[in-house]
């Protein structure tokens with residue numbers, strides 16, 4: 541059955557904008573985008589599902605290139621003994637206390653809630669980095685089920701391997717990644733697997749050797765790189781080399797590898813990343829919140845490195861994350877022209893779809909015939925003209941700044957949110973369950 545979005549404003553994700561158009565979807569893909577006389581002539585099939593697009597703006601479904609769904613139930617959590625002075629202490633005093641308290645039930649609920657909140661923000665694909673050291677085995681299947689089957693989004697999943705909880709849990713982490721990678725079906729464009737690694741400073745040479753020996757040919761890793769300055773300092777002191785070099789030594793710098801943050805890597809390491817075609821993901825709000833440093837956006841872009849955008853678990857609003865990416869560059873350089881619309885559009889609307897398309901084997905990121913039908917519809921009738929030349933201004937200074945949510949969300953041609961309501965899940969019931977789950981989780985944190 542066809543799905544037809546009739547009479548919406550349409551931005552194709554690149555340079556194409558239509559003040560009024562009709563999107564015809566069939567078999568999970570966009571069949572046609574009709575405007576002008578073509579649209580006048582088109583008769584919507586009687587059995588088609590139709591979404592009235594009046595006053596709505598259709599944009600390509602957004603992608604979050606680095607997130608942690610497991611952190612979804614942390615909101616509002618009060619912690620005793622919390623006074624971090626360094627990034628490592630933030631991990632020790634907050635995130636590593638939370639992840640140890642996760643059990644299978646809270647893993648599932650965190651993933652459902654995180655995916656629902658992402659959907660509300662127009663996100664159709666999540667690249668997740670999961671940790672639950674006392675509930676490792678089977679966790680990736682549970683997260684995938686929540687994202688793909690319960691909510692209906694696409695995802696790339698991995699388990700955050702680390703030595704920090706001892707060798708037994710490390711070995712479970714290796715098995716969990718390998719098991720999940722072994723079930724990865726290349727024809728399934730809703731889900732894919734990466735080999736997750738926490739960060740260089742919590743992984744010994746023995747652990748990285750084991751990863752290098754067992755990771756399947758062609759698979760990528762998903763790792764935090766030089767998020768805090770300590771990561772590079774420790775690598776140099778312990779291993780006599782810098783982090784990117786160390787990853788390269790273990791042959792983990794690959795074209796499907798996702799390197800989150802990369803705040804403290806030097807020029808030589810950036811050159812090595814560029815050569816390897818590995819992917820870098822910028823997470824501005826998380827970096828600002830942790831006071832860990834400023835991303836060298838120009839340094840990566842000028843080397844033609846693929847630079848994605850993620851939230852690092854700090855919410856799911858990719859448009860306000862993009863807005864923040866821009867103002868962070870402006871304030872840190874003292875140049876109000878830094879991070880222009882061209883660079884910002886490239887990161888969220890070219891590079892993120894390129895990353896997700898590579899990982900999932902789908903054609904994502906445009907509202908154009910042949911592309912996967914991943915579409916976000918915002919109820920957005922602006923008080924100023926909107927054209928091909930200023931759509932990004934509307935997305936950033938209209939939708940992002942006013943924190944507007946989607947009215948409708950379509951993933952692979954299927955409605956996930958329809959007329960402000962989730963199609964597949966009962967939001968009120970799940971949020972009530974999530975509040976109970978969160979209280980129990982907080983009570984377990986020591």
Ligand SMILES: [Zn+2]
Nearest residue numbers: 669764800852
């Ligand atoms: Zn992260």
